[in-house]
Amino acid sequence: MPGRWNQRYAIPCVLPSVSYGLQKYAHLLPTHGVGLDLACGLGQNSIFLKKQGLIMDAWDYSSTGLAQMKDHCQSQKVEINQRCIDIIKAPWPTQKFDLICVTAFLQRDLCPQIVSHLKPGGILVYQTFNQVTTLNGKVLKKPNRKELLLGKGELLQLFGELEPLVYHDQQTFAQLEHPLAGKALLIAQRPRL
Numbered sequence: 001m002p003g004r005w006n007q008r009y010a011i012p013c014v015l016p017s018v019s020y021g022l023q024k025y026a027h028l029l030p031t032h033g034v035g036l037d038l039a040c041g042l043g044q045n046s047i048f049l050k051k052q053g054l055i056m057d058a059w060d061y062s063s064t065g066l067a068q069m070k071d072h073c074q075s076q077k078v079e080i081n082q083r084c085i086d087i088i089k090a091p092w093p094t095q096k097f098d099l100i101c102v103t104a105f106l107q108r109d110l111c112p113q114i115v116s117h118l119k120p121g122g123i124l125v126y127q128t129f130n131q132v133t134t135l136n137g138k139v140l141k142k143p144n145r146k147e148l149l150l151g152k153g154e155l156l157q158l159f160g161e162l163e164p165l166v167y168h169d170q171q172t173f174a175q176l177e178h179p180l181a182g183k184a185l186l187i188a189q190r191p192r193l
Helices: 002-008 018-024 044-051 063-076 106-117 154-158
Strands: 033-036 055-060 079-082 097-103 119-131 162-170 183-189
Touching: 018 044, 018 097, 018 119, 018 162, 018 183, 033 044, 044 055, 044 063, 044 097, 055 063, 063 079, 154 162, 154 183
Parallel strands: 033 055, 033 097, 055 079, 097 119
Antiparallel strands: 119 183, 162 183
């Protein structure tokens, strides 16, 4: 699978837009401490969070994507701690985080591990695709494999031990252009001890 993503990132890409959930709800996020951008891709979310004041770690298994991210970081004049890691198979470092963000990635059996890597009071921002494939007669661009798409209310179930702060599951959305059309977003906090 890393080969597929390395091939995708072989051509230089412009930095994608920052996750809607991070931008819209930045006021709920910590502005100091350490954050993790899980399955970070080209690093747009890491760069955004670094500029908000966090020390950022970014993990992905595409070395080519991380190389592009490094170039984006240099042009944005930020430093991000990158790690090339297969987050599904490799053991995770034991570090705990004040914030973890996940965008356009779904591996359900990693959810307990994500929670365990949040510090007490830590914030999770999780935004990915739901099962809606068409909206107002138009096909939405998203993964073809059903196991990569969330069922209705599923994010709340997967992270049931966290306290939800914001939840959207746009199973139906009138505006195709809305950033959350065909997506779900959860911002939740690990209870403090």
